[in-house]
Amino acid sequence: MSKKVNDIDLMIIGAGPAGLTAGIYSSRSKVNSLILEDAIVGGQVKNSYTIENYPGFKEVEGSELADLMQQQAVSLGATIDEFDMIEKVSLSNEKKIIETSSCIYNAKTVIIATGAQPKKLPIPSEEKFSGKGVHYCAVCDGAMYEGKVIGVVGGGNSALEEAQFLSRFAEKVLIIRRHDYFNGEQKRVDEVEANPKIEIMYNYDLVDVNGDNFMESAIIRNTKTGEEKEIEMKAVFGYIGTKPKTDLFKQDIKLDKQGYIITDENMNTNVRGVYAAGDVRAKRYRQITTAVSDGTIAALEAEKYILDNK
Incomplete structure (x- = not known):
């Protein structure tokens, strides 16, 4: 059976803060647009426990x-197609074609807001214990380990925040940190250091995890002495950075060495009429506020492109 072909002014790929913001702006401008999301609307924000640095909210759950954000976009007329997997993308100055499992779209403009996903822990048994002790979302899986000893690997704000969250369930949270310092905000560091249920293991690396069907222990190595030891631990949560979701676009869109999309300050990629916004874009800072800013600029630029090329 042949797929239905639709013409559209603007295709927004990804429904995190950047994509939803672009949807809000394009809907208010009456641009014929669609937001495609192959997973859960909200992006990584959905899995954040507490957010304290988004203007207008002293504190809000992710x-x-x-x-x-989703409710606002929909109330203004945005259409979100959730769980429609993209199978193929072809982006050029002349044509922009997005093929999903159910439809083929010919778009005048495209905003790529696919975000990034957590990097997997570089340990031999990662795949074996994925979901069985090795995790990347404390909000999703933390409650499984009520009263247990669990670990957090990482040194940024995400690791610090999720260790705090996990301490609500766990008997003890061990932060495995390869250096003797953190890269996160000092406020977060102070909170973690003051938490009696959190122990920081400075200058240690996670080497591997052990167990039968489920994880039962972790092997860690001292980064200064090289000494290894095995400690009882029922789970480990990895927060060692993110990897951009750009595999669909790498044949057409210029990426940096880390795989992030290269744009100018107005979110333009190397293809005319194609923009990138949010965590998928090559930039120094990746925050909810910067993603929202990117989505705003990308939507305004897309609208201008559509009007200029009528």
Whole structure:
């Protein structure tokens, strides 16, 4: 059976803060647009426990903020096609074709806002224990380990925040940190250091995890002495950075060495009428506020491109 072919002014790929913001702006401008999302609307924000640095909210749960963004976009007329997997993308100055499992879209403009996903822990048994002790989302899986000893690997804000969250369930949270310092905000560091249920293991690396069907222990190595030891631990949560979701676009769109999309300050990629916004874009800072800013600029630029090329 042949797929239906639709013409559209603007295709927004990804429904995190950048994509939802672009949807809000394009809907208010009456641009014929569609937001495609192959997973859960809200992006990584959905899995954040507490957010304290988004203007207008002294403190808000990530899932609540993501839901409010989605509700606002939909109330203004945005259409979100969730769980429609993209199979193929072809982007050029002349044509922009996005093929999903159910439809083929010919778009005048495209905003890529696919974000990034957590990097997997570089340990031999990662795949074996994925979902069985090796995790990347504390909000999703933390409650499984009520009263257990669990670990967090990482040194940025995400690791610090999720260790705090996990301490609500765990008997003890061990932060495995390869250096003797953190890269996160000092406020977060102070909170973690003051938490009696969190122990920081400075100058240690996670080497591997052991167990039968489920993880039962972790092997760690001292980064200064090289000494290894095995400690009882029922789970480990990895927060060692993110990897951009750009595999669909790498044949057409210029990427940096890390795989992030290269743009100018107005979100333009190397292809005319194609923009990138949010964590998928090559930039120094990746925050919810910067993603929202990117989505705003990309939507305004897309609208201008459509009007200029009528």
